[in-house]
Amino acid sequence: MEVITILMTDENGANFPEFDHGDALYRFDRLTPAGPQRLIEGPICVFVDWVLDDLSGLEMCRRLRADPRTAHAHITMVLESCDAEDKRRALAAGADDYLVGPVDRTTVLDRVLALGTGKTGLIAGRPFTLGELEIDMGALQARWAGKAISLRPNEFRLLRYFAENADRVLSRQDLIDGLGKQEPPIDERTVDVWIGRLRRALRAVGAGDPIRTVRSMGYVYDSH
16 A cells, blocks of 8 residues: 655644555654654655744745755635745745645545655655665665665665765664554664665675664764
């Protein structure tokens, strides 16, 4: 089943129950100024409020477009009024669409469903690059300087999460939370096993060891 993630800056909207629609599951999550707090797989749709506590909705749009995790998401700006200048500024900041709030779950789902699979299918298919590392989300393939990295699915997800949070120390619990819920639940020993395999796979393609252990704290992926 394909999972479509709907990120919302509205704290209440982030708690909307998920929606099962045939072979697709629409799941709501919170968006903060720091960006997504967990690994997101599949298409992303974002609803950004015009006014936020810590920054403007326009600045949030600019950050989303600059963030490789969300650069190709479909962004809808939730305006406070039907003002032509606000609409122009929203589109100039990177929004794809706009609507006048407040919005409820039905309004959001109607907008996302109207995009159709053709539009949302484009969102997750763009490669993510960090130096010599390229992660192709559509093909579930990672490469280093053009060489394919042999990875199991969970190791691929782990590498992607490291790359999306490069130069940030991540504890084992951060990694478990970031990779999302799984059955059976992930434990810290499993994370260590995955990291060991990931390091060996990276060395095999000449990447060295960009994953550094920080004693008593966790791990960090060094981008330089």
